[in-house]
Amino acid sequence: MDLVSGFEHAAGHDVPGAYAGIVLDYFNFGDLAAYLTGRSDSAYRSRQGVIALLGCNCGEVGCWPLEAQVIATEDSVMWRGFSQPHRPQRDYGDFGPFVFRRDQYKRAVREATAASLPPSPR
Template sequence: MRPWGEGPESARELLPYVDDVSLVDLVSDFEHATGHDVPGAYAGIILDFFNFGDLASYLTGRPDSPYWAKRGVVALLGCDCGEVGCWPLEAHVVTDGDLVTWRGFIQPYRPGRDYEGFGPFVFHQHQYQRAVREAVTATSRSQ
């Protein structure tokens, strides 16, 4: 969790990391390397601008999350303007046994883009659940 914007009115940004590298940096490098137009124009999820419902449900891809219920995926990143609906990076969050996987990445405004070589990112479930709990705790503390 980090501040989005400046001053006392700043919002809260939830930016995912994989092996200590932000997902923004990972997807930006991939999009640049594959020659996509508008590469890397992402930011984390700006929690104060986005109705994600229950954060734990959302981050685990449970179908009771409003975004997931509509799209079948979650936006792991939003646009660098702060609006998820403007330019999201979406993926399936799949739990299978002791693993949680982000896979099937899509950019809905560029349906022709191929993210086949991006990910999947696999996490041990106990580590993923700990990160989700930390995000939920940080969110409730900073409200």
């Protein structure tokens, strides 16, 4: 959030950095691992490979999302093509791309998926 907030402030965008993490209890993304790799059938996605990485600081992802394309290769996962759908005139061309090693990304996705599961009954 700090990276995009700094970018939006420096670019002089109105309402800069009004993001928060996605509240998993409020957002029906389907399979989290598939969503984070840009290959889910989530109803949210407006076009192939595009996901909301951040939601609004009010907790509703659709209110003020930061979107990006997710491009996965054999060795890496890239976030690029950032956009704010409620301000389509904004230019995020100088923001990113962010490239992650595929093994590290998959590990982070596994950890996020495990953290999102309800606790098992004892």
